[in-house]
Amino acid sequence: MDLHRExxxxxxxxxxxxxxxxxxxxISAPTAAIAGFLSIGCGLIPENRLIVAGGWGFKALWLTVLxxxxxxxxxxxxxNALRRGDPFxxxxxxxxxxxxxxxxxxxxxxxxVLPPSVxxxxxMLCYGFALLATQSxxxxxxxxxxxxxxxYGLCNGLYDLCGNPGAGGFDQSDGPALIFTSPQxxxxxxxxxxxxxxxxxxxxxxxxxxxxxxxxx
Amino acid sequence: xxDFDQLDRTIHEKGRLGIMTLLAxxxxxxxxxxxxxxxxxxxxxxxxxxxxxxVGYVAVTKEMLARPQTSYALTARGREAYTxxxxxxxxxxxxxxxx
Numbered sequence: 135m136d137l138h139r140e141x142x143x144x145x146x147x148x149x150x151x152x153x154x155x156x157x158x159x160x161i162s163a164p165t166a167a168i169a170g171f172l173s174i175g176c177g178l179i180p181e182n183r184l185i186v187a188g189g190w191g192f193k194a195l196w197l198t199v200l201x202x203x204x205x206x207x208x209x210x211x212x213x214n215a216l217r218r219g220d221p222f223x224x225x226x227x228x229x230x231x232x233x234x235x236x237x238x239x240x241x242x243x244x245x246x247v248l249p250p251s252v253x254x255x256x257x258m259l260c261y262g263f264a265l266l267a268t269q270s271x272x273x274x275x276x277x278x279x280x281x282x283x284x285x286y287g288l289c290n291g292l293y294d295l296c297g298n299p300g301a302g303g304f305d306q307s308d309g310p311a312l313i314f315t316s317p318q319x320x321x322x323x324x325x326x327x328x329x330x331x332x333x334x335x336x337x338x339x340x341x342x343x344x345x346x347x348x349x350x351x
Numbered sequence: 352x353x354d355f356d357q358l359d360r361t362i363h364e365k366g367r368l369g370i371m372t373l374l375a376x377x378x379x380x381x382x383x384x385x386x387x388x389x390x391x392x393x394x395x396x397x398x399x400x401x402x403x404x405x406v407g408y409v410a411v412t413k414e415m416l417a418r419p420q421t422s423y424a425l426t427a428r429g430r431e432a433y434t435x436x437x438x439x440x441x442x443x444x445x446x447x448x449x450x
Contacts, residue, residue, distance in 0.1 A: 138443055145444065147365065152376055154388060
């Protein structure tokens with residue numbers, strides 16, 4: 135091989151390795167497990183207990199879950215960064231935050247203006263879009279789950295639009311709530327069960343990963 | 352004409368180039384992470400790391416955490432050599448395209 139070709143080959147190797155080294159997994163297996171268990175636990179709270187202040191009982195519950203999960207994720211990322219001697223806010227983390235910010239803002243706005251009955255599919259769609267926004271520098275499993283959340287959110291949204299009797303749980307508390315069709319059950323099915331599946335898969339894949347699990351830069 | 356002898360032969364070996372590239376991307380790497388990323392055998396990886404350590408490009412840190420852990424990082428000299436090596440590779444490619 136002549137030196138020119140060899141140089142090209144070596145630069146390709148460098149590029150590939152650099153790309154692999156900057157994979158950023160914004161959600162680690164432990165964070166997903168915490169999110170999954172919390173979502174299942176909170177999803178089991180009967181809806182009639184959350185019908186307070188125009189649906190804000192439901193919103194406050196899930197916003198609290200979000201804050202707890204984000205705090206746990208930040209703690210895990212910081213712990214791993216300290217262990218590696220890296221800064222907590224790495225360039226990859228900044229890139230991930232910028233990528234997900236628009237979707238988070240839309241979700242927050244939706245939380246303020248929309249009724250609880252349509253919030254779970256909206257949150258699933260925003261979450262799916264946010265995960266997909268990081269796919270260029272995230273492990274493939276993140277993109278896969280982005281698509282799953284997107285499709286699951288669309289299915290739930292369409293089902294609600296087509297007159298899901300469970301979606302009216304907040305507005306008509308005496309209406310029949312079908313399993314996985316009421317807002318609380320939709321939260322269990324998506325943010326609960328899907329996160330637990332992700333946690334298991336991320337742990338499995340983690341065994342063959344190239345670097346640390348969360349906040350890897 | 353470009354002097355090809357400027358090319359650092361220690362780095363100009365695929366296994367060692369991979370190690371230097373990964374070490375340049377982050378503050379430090381554990382032995383296990385390097386092994387998984389480069390898919391090198393223990394013997395190969397250890398030999399390349401020793402070579403890079405002997406020329407002063409790589410620093411080794413041994414820690415006793417839950418279990419013994421060895422981490423590797425680029426030294427200032429290693430980083431300088433790596434940067435110079437990349438610049439030379441670019442020059443070679445530019446020269447090849449100009450021909």
